[in-house]
Amino acid sequence: MLQLDLKSGVPICDQIINGFIRLKALGVMSGDEKLPSVRELASKLSVNPNTVQKAYAILESSGVIYSVKGKGSFMSDDGNAHSAIHNKALTDFSVAVSVAKQLGLSKNEMLKTVERIFSDKESETL
Amino acid sequence: MLQLDLKSGVPICDQIINGFIRLKALGVMSGDEKLPSVRELASKLSVNPNTVQKAYAILESSGVIYSVKGKGSFMSDDGNAHSAIHNKALTDFSVAVSVAKQLGLSKNEMLKTVERIFSDKESETL
Amino acid sequence: MLQLDLKSGVPICDQIINGFIRLKALGVMSGDEKLPSVRELASKLSVNPNTVQKAYAILESSGVIYSVKGKGSFMSDDGNAHSAIHNKALTDFSVAVSVAKQLGLSKNEMLKTVERIFSDKESETL
Amino acid sequence: MLQLDLKSGVPICDQIINGFIRLKALGVMSGDEKLPSVRELASKLSVNPNTVQKAYAILESSGVIYSVKGKGSFMSDDGNAHSAIHNKALTDFSVAVSVAKQLGLSKNEMLKTVERIFSDKESETL
DNA sequence: GTGGTCTAGACCACA
DNA sequence: GTGGTCTAGACCACA
Numbered sequence: 001m002l003q004l005d006l007k008s009g010v011p012i013c014d015q016i017i018n019g020f021i022r023l024k025a026l027g028v029m030s031g032d033e034k035l036p037s038v039r040e041l042a043s044k045l046s047v048n049p050n051t052v053q054k055a056y057a058i059l060e061s062s063g064v065i066y067s068v069k070g071k072g073s074f075m076s077d078d079g080n081a082h083s084a085i086h087n088k089a090l091t092d093f094s095v096a097v098s099v100a101k102q103l104g105l106s107k108n109e110m111l112k113t114v115e116r117i118f119s120d121k122e123s124e125t126l
Numbered sequence: 127m128l129q130l131d132l133k134s135g136v137p138i139c140d141q142i143i144n145g146f147i148r149l150k151a152l153g154v155m156s157g158d159e160k161l162p163s164v165r166e167l168a169s170k171l172s173v174n175p176n177t178v179q180k181a182y183a184i185l186e187s188s189g190v191i192y193s194v195k196g197k198g199s200f201m202s203d204d205g206n207a208h209s210a211i212h213n214k215a216l217t218d219f220s221v222a223v224s225v226a227k228q229l230g231l232s233k234n235e236m237l238k239t240v241e242r243i244f245s246d247k248e249s250e251t252l
Numbered sequence: 253m254l255q256l257d258l259k260s261g262v263p264i265c266d267q268i269i270n271g272f273i274r275l276k277a278l279g280v281m282s283g284d285e286k287l288p289s290v291r292e293l294a295s296k297l298s299v300n301p302n303t304v305q306k307a308y309a310i311l312e313s314s315g316v317i318y319s320v321k322g323k324g325s326f327m328s329d330d331g332n333a334h335s336a337i338h339n340k341a342l343t344d345f346s347v348a349v350s351v352a353k354q355l356g357l358s359k360n361e362m363l364k365t366v367e368r369i370f371s372d373k374e375s376e377t378l
Numbered sequence: 379m380l381q382l383d384l385k386s387g388v389p390i391c392d393q394i395i396n397g398f399i400r401l402k403a404l405g406v407m408s409g410d411e412k413l414p415s416v417r418e419l420a421s422k423l424s425v426n427p428n429t430v431q432k433a434y435a436i437l438e439s440s441g442v443i444y445s446v447k448g449k450g451s452f453m454s455d456d457g458n459a460h461s462a463i464h465n466k467a468l469t470d471f472s473v474a475v476s477v478a479k480q481l482g483l484s485k486n487e488m489l490k491t492v493e494r495i496f497s498d499k500e501s502e503t504l
Numbered sequence: 505g506t507g508g509t510c511t512a513g514a515c516c517a518c519a
Numbered sequence: 520g521t522g523g524t525c526t527a528g529a530c531c532a533c534a
Contacts, residue, residue, distance in 0.1 A: 010225075011524060018228045025230025037506055048526045053508070061439065066259045069507050070533035076259075089229035093236060096222035097243045102148045103215035104208070107244040110219060111237060117223045118233040133444045133454075137518060174519050263533060274480045300534045334482070341481035345488060348474035349495045351388075354396045355467035356403025359496045362471060363489060369475045370485040389509060415521055426511045431523070447522050448519035509531080516524080 001036070004045055012047055016055035021064060021085055024075055031077030035065060038073075127162070130171055138173050142181035147190060147211055150201055157203030161191060253288070256297055264299050268307035273316060273337055276327055283329030287317060379414070382423055390425055394433035399442060399463055402453055409455030413443060416451075 002019040004012060023029040035041070038056060042049040056073055059065045063081030067073040076082075100110060128145040130138060149155040161167075164182060168175040182199055185191045189207030193199045226236060254271040256264060275281040287293075290308060294301040308325055311317045315333030319325045352362060380397040382390060401407040413419070416434060420427040434451055437443045441459030445451040454460075478488060 013524075018225070022228050022230050038508090039506080048528095050527085051525060054524090056507080058439070061436070067507055068258050068533090069263065070505075071258070071264075072506060074258075086230060089226050089231050090235065090239065093222060093226040093231060094239055094243065096219060096226075097240055099144070100215050100219040100222075101243060102151060103144070104151050104212055105215050105219060107240060109216065110240045113216065113220055114223055114233060114236045114240065117220065117227060132446050132449070132452075137447065138449075139518075177519055180519085265533075270477070270481070277480060277482050303534055306534085338482055341478050341483050342487065342491065345474060345478040345483060346491055346495065348471060348478075349492055351396070352467050352471040352474075353495060354400050356400055356464060357467050357471060359492060361468065362492045365468065365472055366475055366485060366488045366492065369472065369479060391509075416523090417521080426513095428512085429510060432509090434522080445522055446519090447517065448520075450521060506534080507532090509529105511529080512527085514524105514526080517522090519521080 002041070002045065004047070012045075012051050013055045013058070016041075016045075016052060017058055020055075020059060020075070021082075024064070024082060025086070029075045031075055033075045035073040035075065128167070128171065130173070138171075138177050139181045139184070142167075142171075142178060143184055146181075146185060146201070150190070155201050157201055159201045161199040161201065163198055254293070254297065256299070264297075264303050265307045265310070268293075268297075268304060269310055272307075272311060272327070276316070281327050283327055285327045287325040287327065289324055380419070380423065382425070390423075390429050391433045391436070394419075394423075394430060395436055398433075398437060398453070399460075402442070402460060403464070407453050409453055411453045413451040413453065 001023070002016060004015050006012070008015070010018075020029070020035065029035075035056070036044070038052045039049050042052045045052070056065065056067065060067050060073070062085070063078045064076055064085065065073050066076050097110060101107075127149070128142060130141050132138070134141075146155070146161065161182070162170070164175055164178045168178045171178070182191065182193070186193055186199070188210050189202055189204040190211065191199050192202050223236060227233075253275070254268060256267050258264070260267075272281070272287065287308070288296070290301055290304045294304045297304070308317065308319070312319055312325070314336050315330040316328055316337065317325050318328050349362060379401070380394060382393050384390070386393070388396075398407070398413065407413075413434070414422070416430045417427050420430045423430070434443065434445065438445050438451070440463070441456045442454055442463065443451050444454050475488060479485075
């Protein structure tokens with residue numbers, strides 16, 4: 001379901017968070033679908049349960065998932081939460097474009113970079 | 127000259143580095159123009175002189191500025207330095223695209239964002 | 253009869269307990285009225301029978317319901333039970349006031365909220 | 379500055395979070411004021427630094443404070459964040475009033491409870 | 505079993 | 520020194 005890239009420099013916790021957001025955005029997971037338990041995912045990813053717990057806590061606090069003690073964690077269908085994340089991602093990307101432009105990157109270079117990453121088969125295996 | 131955003135999460139050292147690169151790219155500073163002294167800038171920005179020192183060292187080691195003992199630091203006109211910066215900007219932008227993709231942004235949204243920012247006159251004043 | 257909100261964060265067992273107390277307080281259920289069997293309710297609510305069993309046990313131990321072997325559980329009319337519930341409700345409310353105060357709500361805001369909800373006819377349908 | 383009540387049942391992390399929200403709401407702390415460092419507060423409160431770190435992380439993610447690596451954490455002046463918290467507290471309190479009403483508490487009992495807690499000197503020592 | 509909290513202690517980047 | 524991430528492992532409430 002999720003695959004980590006330990007060499008990427010992106011914190012494990014963030015990779016888990018982003019992974020579930022993406023699974024929902026892509027329609028791979030749907031509302032009220034059960035997530036793997038904290039311990040199960042930790043074991044599969046070979047990371048500490050605390051790290052998964054932290055990711056789940058952040059996902060819950062932002063409304064992406066909801067947790068029921070003793071039952072498990074479930075994907076939320078809260079449109080507001082998911083669109084808020086989408087908006088934040090869009091804003092962050094806009095900032096990145098502005099910064100890159102200021103540092104001298106041309107429009108063409110950026111367009112090509114976007115195309116390249118979307119046609120990059122490796123990145124699809126996530 | 128430079129303005130820091132402590133709340134942005136971007137390391138202060140990086141903000142200083144990017145700031146001078148930007149000032150050169152935008153034509154606000156030109157080749158051989160003198161930079162403020164480490165202590166002066168540190169005092170103006172209310173940051174630790176060590177942080178400014180570190181930024182200057184990185185800028186010098188990458189050829190963006192050069193130092194003359196007893197005189198100070200000056201903006202360089204080194205073309206190689208510019209291409210190094212260009213490469214770093216390209217790498218940073220690629221990472222931003224990957225993360226945005228991970229969070230569910232579509233290729234189309236990204237392409238449109240790039241187009242928008244390049245046709246946006248306001249963004250030039252940033 | 254009862255409806256659970258898994259996303260509310262309130263333990264399922266508590267929701268069942270409060271649900272029956274409310275049904276009695278609102279007059280929807282009356283004294284000696286039969287409750288659904290543990291298994292029946294568990295199946296309808298899609299929860300673990302142990303959870304319903306626990307809720308019934310707590311309701312019985314506090315006198316809100318009573319059980320007859322081989323016949324089932326029934327709503328009680330025990331006045332003492334009601335006062336026990338009343339005390340618990342008062343304690344819970346006090347905690348809520350303390351927390352709200354801790355988070356900066358003014359006395360006035362709280363008093364107005366109480367007034368509003370008691371003059372709010374819609375809230376009776378909840 | 380902050381005082382914990384270990385017997386209250388409220389998680390330590392939450393008490394720290396609520397404490398700083400309250401200090402800002404009451405005007406005891408103002409925008410851009412420095413918070414004690416993670417380790418300093420942990421030592422003063424005799425709790426684990428991780429617990430304080432978690433509280434600071436949650437406060438930052440909700441915009442109540444902002445952190446600068448190597449410099450410290452500072453109270454934010456983000457009106458939106460603080461009013462969002464205020465709104466949440468008000469909503470939570472409204473829910474508590476509704477529940478209490480359903481469980482049979484009278485308007486008078488609630489008003490008196492609010493008055494009592496606001497005239498309670500012990501609660502002011504927090 | 506499942507989520508949640510906490511302590512203990514290591515390690516990293518940044519200032 | 521300061522924030523941030525992570526592992527290791529205990530313990531609790533709830534189902």
